[in-house]
Amino acid sequence: MNDQILQVNNLKTYFFTASGTAKAVDGVSFTMNRGQIMGIVGESGSGKSVTASSLIRLLPKTGSIVDGEVIFDGHDMRRIANRELLKLRGSEISMIFQDPMTSLDPVFKIGDQMIELIRTHKNLSQQEAYRTAVEMLHLVGIPEPESRMNAYPHELSGGMCQRVIIAMAISCQPKFIIADEPTTALDVTVQAQILGLLKKLRDEMGVSILMITHNLGIVWEMCDTVMVMYGGTTVEYTEMAQLYANPLHPYTWGLLDSMPRLSAPPVEELKAIPGTPPDLRLTGGCCAFYNRCPYMREICAKEVPPLVEVEPGHLVACHRQNGDKTLVRGEVNQDD
Amino acid sequence: MADIDNEQVIQVLKTILKRLVQLVPILFVVITLTFVLTRMIPGNPAAILLGPQASPADIARMQEELGLNKPMLEQYVNYLTGISQGDFGKSISYNRPVLSLILERLPATLQITLTSMVLAVFIGVPIGVFSAVKQYSAFDYIFMILALVGVSMPIFWLGLMLVLVFSVKLGWFAVLGMGSLQNGFWDVVQHMVLPVVCLTTIPTATFARITRSSMLEVVNKESIKALRARGIRESLVIWKHALKNALPPLITVIGMQLASAFSGAILTETIFSWPGMGMLIYSAVFNRDYALIQGAVLFIAIIFVFVNLIVDLIYLVINPRVNYEGGGTP
Numbered sequence: 095m096n097d098q099i100l101q102v103n104n105l106k107t108y109f110f111t112a113s114g115t116a117k118a119v120d121g122v123s124f125t126m127n128r129g130q131i132m133g134i135v136g137e138s139g140s141g142k143s144v145t146a147s148s149l150i151r152l153l154p155k156t157g158s159i160v161d162g163e164v165i166f167d168g169h170d171m172r173r174i175a176n177r178e179l180l181k182l183r184g185s186e187i188s189m190i191f192q193d194p195m196t197s198l199d200p201v202f203k204i205g206d207q208m209i210e211l212i213r214t215h216k217n218l219s220q221q222e223a224y225r226t227a228v229e230m231l232h233l234v235g236i237p238e239p240e241s242r243m244n245a246y247p248h249e250l251s252g253g254m255c256q257r258v259i260i261a262m263a264i265s266c267q268p269k270f271i272i273a274d275e276p277t278t279a280l281d282v283t284v285q286a287q288i289l290g291l292l293k294k295l296r297d298e299m300g301v302s303i304l305m306i307t308h309n310l311g312i313v314w315e316m317c318d319t320v321m322v323m324y325g326g327t328t329v330e331y332t333e334m335a336q337l338y339a340n341p342l343h344p345y346t347w348g349l350l351d352s353m354p355r356l357s358a359p360p361v362e363e364l365k366a367i368p369g370t371p372p373d374l375r376l377t378g379g380c381c382a383f384y385n386r387c388p389y390m391r392e393i394c395a396k397e398v399p400p401l402v403e404v405e406p407g408h409l410v411a412c413h414r415q416n417g418d419k420t421l422v423r424g425e426v427n428q429d430d
Numbered sequence: 431m432a433d434i435d436n437e438q439v440i441q442v443l444k445t446i447l448k449r450l451v452q453l454v455p456i457l458f459v460v461i462t463l464t465f466v467l468t469r470m471i472p473g474n475p476a477a478i479l480l481g482p483q484a485s486p487a488d489i490a491r492m493q494e495e496l497g498l499n500k501p502m503l504e505q506y507v508n509y510l511t512g513i514s515q516g517d518f519g520k521s522i523s524y525n526r527p528v529l530s531l532i533l534e535r536l537p538a539t540l541q542i543t544l545t546s547m548v549l550a551v552f553i554g555v556p557i558g559v560f561s562a563v564k565q566y567s568a569f570d571y572i573f574m575i576l577a578l579v580g581v582s583m584p585i586f587w588l589g590l591m592l593v594l595v596f597s598v599k600l601g602w603f604a605v606l607g608m609g610s611l612q613n614g615f616w617d618v619v620q621h622m623v624l625p626v627v628c629l630t631t632i633p634t635a636t637f638a639r640i641t642r643s644s645m646l647e648v649v650n651k652e653s654i655k656a657l658r659a660r661g662i663r664e665s666l667v668i669w670k671h672a673l674k675n676a677l678p679p680l681i682t683v684i685g686m687q688l689a690s691a692f693s694g695a696i697l698t699e700t701i702f703s704w705p706g707m708g709m710l711i712y713s714a715v716f717n718r719d720y721a722l723i724q725g726a727v728l729f730i731a732i733i734f735v736f737v738n739l740i741v742d743l744i745y746l747v748i749n750p751r752v753n754y755e756g757g758g759t760p
């Protein structure tokens with residue numbers, strides 16, 4: 095069996111709006127293996143969710159994949175028929191959204207929604223589906239699963255709802271889970287439980303997980319590989335350990351500086367990256383980060399930096415990072 | 431539903447009780463208002479009853495007989511006492527108890543109003559859903575323009591136009607009366623068509639518009655996107671999930687339209703000589719038949735309150751959050 099489960103090549107997803115074309119995802123490539131957890135990090139608006147939704151073609155009417163290739167477990171996801179796509183969604187590929195409270199239908203009972211999902215993908219009777227649903231709720235650590243089946247979403251806490259959603263996500267034995275900021279809306283303690291649960295799924299069921307977050311801490315804890323996105327493009331892509339030991343892109347440095355660290359002395363201030371993310375209708379022709387980058391040079395405003403492998407397995411898109419280690423973190427334009 | 435829990439039952443009982451308690455002051459106001467207003471209609475019931483040849487002495491005797499020369503307050507108190515005992519009084523023009531007249535005419539009115547409502551729901555709601563799903567398509571534009579025309583059409587004008595075109599010019603449908611089953615089912619249908627069309631137009635257009643706008647709000651929700659992400663068939667996403675989420679404003683409007691269908695029926699029935707409550711009220715006003723006017727208006731008020739009660743109850747069933755918030759639990 096092929097070890098690779100997902101291959102994304104030069105994916106481009108644009109939104110065509112009245113005010114112009116927003117290049118939300120503009121040439122993103124990555125691969126994932128079975129049982130792997132990959133993280134996508136980046137600020138708000140960097141194209142993380144659109145990348146994830148594009149994988150299963152779950153885009154609003156104004157958005158479309160204009161170029162690139164998404165191969166999931168042998169399926170060409172851009173060309174596959176709608177009917178086949180619906181079969182994959184929710185069974186082989188499950189998606190978990192940011193806000194658990196809004197990703198369940200508020201006017202149907204939890205149990206009815208679970209049974210509907212299970213019976214959509216599996217040829218089971220109502221009773222069998224009911225039993226499967228209860229079993230799944232039990233599996234994700236929901237107490238008294240039978241009585242929860244009769245609850246409406248608003249009767250559960252956010253953490254419970256997210257567990258229900260994870261129970262639904264795994265109820266058809268998926269190979270792949272897309273988790274789009276699955277813990278952002280939750281309390282810190284609940285966050286840890288949910289992350290632990292996801293990790294357990296990988297360890298015990300061998301599911302691959304694409305984990306979207308803007309919290310590098312979660313990446314350290316969970317992921318095997320990481321892609322840092324900015325302005326719809328990949329700026330750095332490598333193994334988690336590599337990124338941890340040797341982050342190379344100025345934007346990644348910015349993210350690291352803006353992240354609270356337990357080891358840091360409490361007096362040290364967090365430095366948010368100054369400036370705002372680029373207008374996606376205007377990107378291209380330059381490094382998207384150049385207007386905020388302290389290391390910016392003339393060339394940065396003139397050419398798009400290509401994504402190059404600066405060391406084995408470590409891809410970076412920066413004019414000043416070409417492998418010879420001339421640019422060092424913190425030494426801002428010292429030779430200017 | 432099989433598993434309606436105790437809390438839900440309590441909610442239902444509470445709602446019914448609340449509406450019944452509301453009924454008392456509403457009815458009191460309605461009774462008082464109609465009592466005063468009917469007596470402000472110019473013209474003397476006794477004189478109208480006796481016709482133009484009657485002598486002043488005859489009229490005076492008649493007034494005495496009808497109890498119309500008693501002080502206003504006494505008449506009012508008598509009327510209230512009667513109502514409280516279930517006695518709606520006696521119609522002077524029909525010389526029969528008001529209640530039995532109303533109950534006799536009610537089915538004819540229900541026949542056209544309920545048919546219209548059912549048709550309006552089954553035509554208007556799907557149009558609204560399709561329009562929302564195909565927003566900005568030709569279908570959407572055409573039907574929303576039609577709906578706009580529909581809601582802005584005065585009912586009497588529509589009725590007269592229908593008569594003119596389909597009955598007078600084309601001769602397709604009968605316009606007078608309600609036909610009879612003895613002449614076959616088709617006779618009944620044929621007589622119903624125009625009044626029903628007349629009563630259906632506005633609600634259909636209203637339902638289409640409200641469904642469309644409510645659906646448009648719902649289809650962009652995360653929960654709908656999540657259903658698609660789970661591979662649920664698009665037809666279920668729209669017709670089961672999105673529609674149920676979009677129902678609350680629709681139910682409110684259906685209730686309102688149902689209530690106004692009864693007032694619309696007065697005009698419609700007069701235009702098409704449909705022998706229902708509308709015709710009854712019309713002739714009662716014409717004859718200054720005070721007891722009958724009061725009884726009929728009171729009856730319609732009661733129907734209003736019950737329609738509202740039903741709307742409330744449907745809310746409880748379709749929308750669990752109403753139940754939740756209404757229950758005052760945190």
Ligand SMILES: Nc1ncnc2c1ncn2[C@@H]1O[C@H](COP(=O)(O)OP(=O)(O)OP(=O)(O)O)[C@@H](O)[C@H]1O
Nearest residue numbers: 109116118137138139140141142143144145154374
């Ligand atoms: N429905 C849409 N219509 C138009 N543009 C959109 C739409 N959805 C997303 N975009 C564009 O795509 C960009 C990236 O959005 P995306 O949701 O992928 O960001 P994100 O990285 O997931 O951010 P967040 O951390 O806030 O979730 C947005 O800034 C916006 O310009």
Ligand code: SF4
Nearest residue numbers: 381384387394412413
């Ligand atoms: S290419 Fe230039 S502007 Fe962009 S990150 Fe590198 S140094 Fe900064």
Ligand SMILES: [Mg+2]
Nearest residue numbers: 142143144274
């Ligand atoms: Mg997002």
